[in-house]
Amino acid sequence: MDLRTRYLGLSLRTPLIASASPLSGDVGIIRQMEDSGAGAVVLPSLFQEQIEAESRAADELARIGADSSPEASSYFPAAVTYNSGPHGYLDLVARARAAVDIPIIASLNGTTVAGWVDYARLIEQAGATALELNIYRIASGPGVTGAHAEADCVALLEAVRSRVKLPVAVKLHPYFSAFGDFAQQLDHAGADGLVLFNRLYQPDIDLLRLAWKNDATLSGAGEIRLGLLWLSVLSGRLPHASLAAGTGVATAEEVIKYILAGANAVMTASSLLRHGPTHLRTLVSGLEIWLSARGFASVSAITGLMRPSHPEAESEAQERSGYMESLLSYQGSLDLPRKNGEVS
Secondary structure (H helix, E strand, O other), X not given: OEOOEEEOOEEEOOOEEEOOOHHHHOHHHHHHHHHOOOOEEEEEEEEHXXXXXXXXXXXXXXXXXXXXXXXXXXXXXXXXXXXXXXXXXXXXXXXXXXXXXXXXXXXXXXOOOOHHHHHHHHHHHHOOOEEEEEEOOOOOOOOOOXXXXXXXXXXXXXXXXXXXXXXXXXEEOOOOOOHHHHHHHXXXXXXXXXXEOOOOOOOEEEOOOXXXXXXXXXXXXXXXXXXXHHHHHHOOOOOOOEXXXXXXXXXXXXXXHHHHHOOOEEEXXXXXXXXXXXXXXXXXXXXXXXXXXXXXXXXXXXXXXXXXXXXHHHHHHXXXXXXXXXXXXXXXXXXXXXXXXXXX
């Protein structure tokens, strides 16, 4: 069975990618991921704020002396335990590359063009195979237009793209007003891949303490449908960028569905956090079993198999049709009381 796929111009032995999480910050676990069938690993995200904070601390130390600034080492302590911090991150990249044969994808998480993007060049020099640019920005201000938010993202990609030669993927949330056009803008600006989708910060409220709860929740299989929709819409329409799915993978079924919709690669973190890095073996095995049972000899044979075959002009009409059909199918499943053949 040929499980190979191409993502970011790279040849991956399987379409399964371990996405950024605390697990991928441990080289020993990265080895387990490789042994379990991962096609690539994305390292934990390094945040723009961390890089800028370390730069400010270094400037302050140079100005008044290291002994006068004991608090400099306390910037973002929780984040440092997650991703080793800016200095340690380069060491993590180098050690991970030396430890395994599969591609190591570094991850930068930021929002604006500033001096921190120069760090991308250091990541390339440390040996990363590729870079994932996680653009996490919510245009919450009433004066920020959709076009402005998109332009900022494109400018950030171009700034990073100008500093490195390695492949660059862009990880996005789905809440852009015209996502198809925005995806094309990123493709034209040099994105080698798009990762669909990032999950937004969604706080809860603690009713006992009357305080916001900023805890993370793992994704579940019920979250794949938006990704399926946009993968099917974008598959085959971007001249350059490949596509990766990145939300809601729990079993091999989600992996298969994402590939059928058009994903060149499928990322998962939540399932590995739930079941451990060796769960990748279960996902790969499930994919192989399904392909064999259906008579397919390769992953490439099913990539994008379920994407629409109609012209782009008809795409919106088909989406409307599917929307109405889904509503009517649910109504038809209801057992409502009737009188004289009509719902009472």
